[in-house]
Amino acid sequence: MIWQNFIDQTLKPIQVSDTISDIKLAFKASKFNHLPVFKKGVFKGSVNVNDLLELQQTSTLSEFKYLVEVFYAESHKTTLDLIHEFANHQTNLLPILDTDKNYVGVVKLEDVLDLFGETPFVANEGEVMILRKERTKFAFSEVAQLIETLNARFSGMYISKLSEEFVEVTVKVEHQGINEILQTFRRYEYQIASEHPEDLFAEDLKEHSDYLNKYLDI
Template sequence: MSIESYVINDVKIQDISQSIAHFQTLFNELTLSHIPIKEKNKFIGCIAENDIRCFEANKKLTDYRYAIEYFSTHPEEHWLDCYTAFAKNNANIIPVVTKNTQTYLGYIELHDILDMFYNTSFLHEPGAIIIIEKGIKDYSFSEICQIVESGQNKILGAIVNKLSNDTAQITIKLSPEGINEILQNFRRYNYKIISSHQEDAFLENLKDRSKYLDKYLNI
């Protein structure tokens, strides 16, 4: 899904020749983390409120050109790519510009992207969460889908949430039926189950055997 319909243009792009006092006043009136900047009618980046607060009010932004950060997106960009840009730049807005001419079109806000994420089946639909782990070279999403769907279940979403050393950790959300069978199927395919589940008969069996062994050794 592209972000085109979420572009807001109620904040005008500001020229780099403006005074620091002008930007300080703007930030007093807005709740934005950054303001888009232009030079010779071309978008050149953003200035952060945290930086503006540290600058001398009687100077111009041209005196602090080094503080301008370049980040932007395009109307055709997928919202997930924008989500990454928000996190990377510690911003609550991302300017939207045309690809070829870098013409400023407006901006998108973080809360709109979060709303889009919330409305995905991964968060919005009720279901069960399973966290699994396997070697980076050994797992595949086609195999994961096959394991889940072989138990007459449906995947509502999946995220690779951790890559460390040679292993990948994947969070899966699926419809809640037949969780125990799916957990056992993952183990048969050498996936390690990281999350805990009341339905997990495998762990219950291990606990029972451990108790039996302790009782036997204490005889």
């Protein structure tokens, strides 16, 4: 299912001419932290409920135009684009515009997250690994090749952290023995940033550490 099927056109937007009191009532009737704002049928942006707390109840929103934030997603964008907008603006309601910047409706964060949860990366069984390597030595093709040589199945991979020195990728695979994959990546100079009960390397380090501590206590 595509996220466009979740566009809600029934939400009643607020107007810049509405009083702060009326807008607060609209927020109280909803579960959203932002609501879209219109002026004479034209989308102007969204307002955050927290920005209204100290305002005079009888004032109108038009007196506080600086509180209207302009953010939205266009109807041709991907699910990941939407998640980025939700996170970037700390909102749980995202206005949707068409390519001509006409208002289409809104999408709820919970609907997009539910849809993302149905993707193979999230829904499929498998092991999630976080791999770290020097940026100049990292290549997606190498990660894919190493996994495929071990007859493991990819569910997905994305860059979860990026700096000038290192690249950190989160990888999900379907495989019977994750330890074999972990050791293979270590041989190719990858660090394993995630924890795995089946990781014999980590267990060996713990045993050596315990032995050293006992030796130093003698």
